[in-house]
Amino acid sequence: MLIGSTCIFKQDFLNEGFPGNWRLDILINVISRGMRMEKVTVRQLVRETEAYEDRQVTLEGWIRNNRDQKSFGFIALNDGTAFESIQIVYEKEFLSNYDQVAGLGVGSAVNVTGKLVLTPEARQPFEVKAGEINLEGVSSPDYPIQPKRHSREFLREVAHLRPRTNLFSAVFRARSMLAFAIHQFFQDRGFIYLHAPIITANDAEGAGELFRVTNLDPKSPPLTDDGLVDYSQDFFGKRTNLTVSGQLEAEAYALAFKKVYTFGPTFRAENSNTARHAAEFWMIEPEIAFADINDNMDLAEDMIKYLINYLLEKAEAEMSFFNQFVDKGLQERLQNIINSEFARITYTQAIELLQKSKDKFEYPVDWSSDLQTEHERYLTEKVFNKPVFVTDYPKAIKAFYMRVNDDPKTVAAMDLLVPGVGEIIGGSQREERAEVLEQSIADFNIDKDDLWWYLELRKYGGVKHAGFGLGFERALMYLTGVSNIRDVIPFPRTVNSCEF
């Protein structure tokens, strides 16, 4: 305790600056702060247990569980800095407010000072013997999170409290780490992080239904002579919406920085009600110049493997929790993926595989229509049992900007399918030839005036380039085994649901 407090004293002293005129009140203040117990986090205690052995520590956190007996009791304390909770032992003999502490309910916030002792015989490796427990914030008896299993559906209704459960503590710690890993991966490889606009007038891509952005009066918007809403009088002087993709902007920056990535929120107003769709989600969109579809797949494969590796290494407690309680066999499966090559097949080969299959499909398999979920699952789960790139789809079922192959019925598209989640990445080599691109824009009935700048990229030093979009939440689902996208977003926004 003395060693610890001496340390704090010096630290505080330096932070305060050296007082020019010594005043008693300041001196007392500084000394009393220095005399306080060393404030630590659960994370520190779990990671450097030996360093704190037999030392006095002060913890602040929330009660996960409180069991009292006649003259002693146990608190499971969690402060959110680590997945683990710490056992606090308190005894009537040493605690003046024993009865108050014994009566504290789950969810209450306390400040605990006590000695860390190793408990090699017990289920937990160490515990803190409390000398003092002070109430920071009481929790009412109707606190909905109990020390027992709750359904995910119920926890979604208390999304403001669910991060205090084991599952969501692990999920959102993993989410944070995964976001960091994405930046690490690209930054290490010389990519420039691009903030693509959130508000855009570009609705030509057809990636999804749009959320309109306007500040016109919804009751009486200005009208044109035709009786339509006159968006020329709107804030931006034209129709605008929330972004459905930063890809087109990313292409412009790739043709300046060579390698860029976006990582930000994306909005789609699709009326889709599934476990893997949300109206607001995050997307990562790398774009690389002087690169073709194979470079694109190499990048995607490296990235997925990097992300898996990162979480397995840095989120050990969380990953083993997922493995035990969410998805048995998760760790083994992920380990296998790191060590295996992703399969790569063309759409045409995929169709052949499906046609040869003995499995009966609800939807017919024929060249020219898109692969159904059941087809994708068959390929990635039954044929390969690992991630599969499917490339070179028919032109008609893919987006206008994808590069037309020499055949010329197909385009250089690539989707990455993974077991359990389905499509996790969609990407392509982009059409860099101005005249071919203009033809595609015409074929898709898009007004080329809207894309004048996009076309100019082909006019001024346009080169072959490629990129893809990774759904951040889908990646997180894949890596944690959590099967509903609503459980990997802090406050999910889906059709008819925007609580919190």
Next chain:
RNA sequence: UCCUCAGUAGCUCAACGGCAGAGCGACCGGCUGUUAACCGGUAGGUUGCAGGUUCGAAUCCUGCCUGGGGAGCCA
């Protein structure tokens, strides 16, 4: 949007045409090392909403609402 299943105590569920119940949680008490502690007791209900059938409806029928699973759309 379509298909499908479900909605009963704070939570998880039982009762399936005849007295609305259990476990956990809450509250009160007991217990000298608990760890989703244990033991005893108490309270807690407009059975999602509206209508219908019936002597009688949580239970059967119709509509609506909400949620789960699947499909489409996609990341």
